[in-house]
Amino acid sequence: MITIPIKIEEKKNNINSDNIVYIKNLPPLSIYIHIPWCVSKCPYCDFNSHSIDPNSINEIIFLESLRCDLEQSIPLIWNRSIISVFIGGGTPSILSVKAIDKILEMLRTYLKILPNAELTIEINPGTVDSSKMKGFKDSGINRFSIGIQSFDNDNLKKIGRIHDGLDALKSIASARYLLENINIDIMFSLPGQTISNFINDLKIAKSFDTKHLSIYHLTIEPNTLFSKNLPIDLPDEETSSEMEDLIESELKEIGMRRYEISAYSKDRFKSIHNLNYWTFGDYLGIGPGAHSKISFHNRIIRQKRIYNPKLWMNKAIKMNNSHVIEDICIPNEELPFEFMLNALRLKDGVSRQLFKFRTGLSIDVMKEKLNIAYKKKLLSEDNEKFIATHLGWKFLNDLQVIFIK
Ligand code: SF4
Incomplete structure (x- = not known):
């Protein structure tokens, strides 16, 4: 099918x-x-x-x-x-x-x-x-x-x-x-x-x-x-x-x-x-069902390719980009979740500055969400890094979903 x-x-x-x-x-x-x-x-x-x-x-x-x-x-x-x-x-x-x-x-x-x-x-x-x-x-x-x-x-x-x-x-x-x-x-x-x-x-x-x-x-x-x-x-x-x-x-x-x-x-x-x-770098995925995340100076896009191998082959060789079934600019309000979903998987966390470098947004856009995570003691109140606490690491899903828009 x-x-x-x-x-x-x-x-x-x-x-x-x-x-x-x-x-x-x-x-x-x-x-x-x-x-x-x-x-x-x-x-x-x-x-x-x-x-x-x-x-x-x-x-x-x-x-x-x-x-x-x-x-x-x-x-x-x-x-x-x-x-x-x-x-x-x-x-x-x-x-x-x-x-x-x-x-x-x-x-x-x-x-x-x-x-x-x-x-x-x-x-x-x-x-x-x-x-x-x-x-x-x-x-x-x-x-x-x-x-x-x-x-x-x-x-x-x-x-x-x-x-x-x-x-x-x-x-x-x-x-x-x-x-x-x-x-x-x-x-x-x-x-x-x-x-x-x-x-x-x-x-x-x-x-x-x-x-x-x-x-x-x-x-x-x-x-x-x-x-x-x-x-x-x-x-x-x-x-x-x-x-x-x-x-x-x-x-x-x-x-x-x-x-x-x-x-x-x-x-x-x-x-x-x-x-x-995990550090929210870029990747181009090619082949059936592959996903991509690619940054430009003014936007970040996400792409998905057709999943079915035969259909993907039929479309890719037409050279009209019809093998790409999703090609969207990631809305700004989704970037904090996308970034944290990846970065918080790292045991040593990531530098706070990386958020601005990778998303182009100020950390202030997720101030309220950060406060919720601090209050629940899931995120360390570290000045340099975003890093899960011992509790946050144990309940990583609960920490990550805080950043959903
Ligand atoms: S079917 Fe088995 S071998 Fe193939 S990708 Fe899935 S887990 Fe790996």
């Missing part, structure tokens, strides 16, 4: 005099490329991913559509430098080495990618072997993000992953042999998972001298298979929160620090790409 969340006729650019801001220096810019396919759909997944037989992907048409999408976006980011590229999905490693090489070549042709830019690809065990990973590295990829979720065969089966524990170990070992900068995704509070089972997953993840871990609580999202058939053996709240408490103490032992709500890293291995999101 084709789902188009917003009709093309509704596309608008709502710039008006109330919306004008003044942004002196444009923020750093990242590129996100969405690969919309997976070998099979995991029952908890609400991403824009569609199961496909990898052999049936027409890479030539997909790459040409990506090129057309990028070419139509160039006027929005003309002459700006790129600090990071993230090839995500879906399962990007479902594509051939040649396809990833062509994508990177296309980016280098059209854009000014900084020499020290972080270039990440998401890979899933079961879709890669060591020679494929080497091919990605030879194309210029300098960071792997590996979707492991668990090392336990029973856990993996219950959450519908296509790999087993051994595939997971092999993928990490190959990735670590090729690159120092790798991220491992781990999930907890899985059906039937016990504390000792989770500790075992953490211990294995730690054993690879991993520099970055992203650790997520399994959440049941609407419109997923799990939301229709809820697993009966999900850990209770108390067990989940015990697992959460364990993460920080286990990782501290090896010098890994939590720097964002779900991210842990060793010193110089924080994700440049994700930090750019």
Whole structure:
């Protein structure tokens, strides 16, 4: 079924005099490329991913559509430098080495990618072997993000992953042999998972001298298979929160620090790409369903592309921007929430000045909301930074929603 969340006729650019801001220096810019396919759909997944037989992907048409999408976006980011590229999905490693090489070549042709830019690809065990990973590295990829979720065969089966524990170990070992900068995704509070089972997953993840871990609580999202058939053996709240408490103490032992709500890293291995999101930087997203946030000196725009891969391809190659289903100027009154939603995820917070630099607005526009957050003791009354208190960090959603217009 084709789902188009917003009709093309509704596309608008709502710039008006109330919306004008003044942004002196444009923020750093990242590129996100969405690969919309997976070998099979995991029952908890609400991403824009569609199961496909990898052999049936027409890479030539997909790459040409990506090129057309990028070419139509160039006027929005003309002459700006790129600090990071993230090839995500879906399962990007479902594509051939040649396809990833062509994508990177296309980016280098059209854009000014900084020499020290972080270039990440998401890979899933079961879709890669060591020679494929080497091919990605030879194309210029300098960071792997590996979707492991668990090392336990029973856990993996219950959450519908296509790999087993051994595939997971092999993928990490190959990735670590090729690159120092790798991220491992781990999930907890899985059906039937016990504390000792989770500790075992953490211990294995730690054993690879991993520099970055992203650790997520399994959440049941609407419109997923799990939301229709809820697993009966999900850990209770108390067990989940015990697992959460364990993460920080286990990782501290090896010098890994939590720097964002779900991210842990060793010193110089924080994700440049994700930090750019959390500090309200700019990003151009190309590919089906990709989102963009792009600043100009007088406005900030948000774009969304058509979600359905086939429809997106059909529209992108027409070169009339009809693959973009939303193109709006973010209203000034929404900027405080958008900024805080991201910035407050960072454990060390962000400098207060950054709000003006990124939004072009004075801090005074959110004076009342700040006072509410201070009064509830969710936000620290720090003169230099916006930073959540211990309580605010614990109830981050409650803190973030204060800034909704
Ligand atoms: S591999 Fe990742 S993107 Fe694909 S269905 Fe599973 S969770 Fe979703």
